[in-house]
Amino acid sequence: DQQVKQNSPSLSVQEGRISILNCDYTNSMFDYFLWYKKYPAEGPTFLISISSIKDKNEDGRFTVFLNKSAKHLSLHIVPSQPGDSAVYFCAAEIGGGSGGGADGLTFGKGTHLIIQP
Amino acid sequence: NAGVMQNPRHLVRRRGQEARLRCSPMKGHSHVYWYRQLPEEGLKFMVYLQKENIIDESGMPKERFSAEFPKEGPSILRIQQVVRGDSAAYFCASSPPGGRSYNEQFFGPGTRLTVL
Numbered sequence: 001d002q003q004v005k006q007n008s009p010s011l012s013v014q015e016g017r018i019s020i021l022n023c024d025y026t027n028s029m030f031d032y033f034l035w036y037k038k039y040p041a042e043g044p045t046f047l048i049s050i051s052s053i054k055d056k057n058e059d060g061r062f063t064v065f066l067n068k069s070a071k072h073l074s075l076h077i078v079p080s081q082p083g084d085s086a087v088y089f090c091a092a093e094i095g096g097g098s099g100g101g102a103d104g105l106t107f108g109k110g111t112h113l114i115i116q117p
Numbered sequence: 118n119a120g121v122m123q124n125p126r127h128l129v130r131r132r133g134q135e136a137r138l139r140c141s142p143m144k145g146h147s148h149v150y151w152y153r154q155l156p157e158e159g160l161k162f163m164v165y166l167q168k169e170n171i172i173d174e175s176g177m178p179k180e181r182f183s184a185e186f187p188k189e190g191p192s193i194l195r196i197q198q199v200v201r202g203d204s205a206a207y208f209c210a211s212s213p214p215g216g217r218s219y220n221e222q223f224f225g226p227g228t229r230l231t232v233l
Contacts, residue, residue: 106162
């Protein structure tokens with residue numbers, strides 16, 4: 001049972017344009033969401049996160065939007081750059097704010113973003 | 118400050134052998150997580166450990182897999198009597214103790230296990 005779904009295995013975007021990566025979840029207990037970026041042969045790198053009490057979080061070129069009623073979140077990258085080409089994982093967890101370290105994250109299968117020059 | 122270190126980066130084993138994967142968390146981090154990524158899949162949580170304690174092993178297969186994080190030394194993920202289906206990338210992540218602002222887990226480069 002896939003609780004975090006990234007339905008687009010790949011996405012191709014022209015350099016300079018906006019990249020929008022989507023993620024849906026089914027477990028209403030999730031209250032903290034994260035995006036990770038992964039290059040081949042490397043571990044995932046944390047990108048940006050959002051708590052369920054917010055609907056938007058922005059960090060430079062990256063913005064994450066959360067629609068709790070739709071159980072949907074999206075990552076916007078603008079403008080897209082060649083170095084953004086990577087696999088992007090959406091992840092979620094339960095128990096936000098409990099402190100003392102996080103429990104395991106539930107990951108989607110990833111979306112391979114390709115930025116074309 | 119060195120990141121999360123994992124070794125070996127690549128490990129080849131024959132069916133029936135044992136695999137030992139090591140993870141050294143970032144300095145100051147006392148929480149370690151192990152994840153497995155099968156081909157074409159996302160990362161799947163396996164186990165969450167603090168020093169000398171297993172906190173959550175709900176993602177660990179019931180047999181052949183074990184994990185430890187001793188008081189001294191790296192965390193070890195041990196797979197006994199490996200089978201071909203164990204072939205995957207195994208990622209370790211660490212996080213510091215503390216509140217929500219420290220909730221991001223920092224990942225190591227992974228160990229790619231191939232079972233022949």
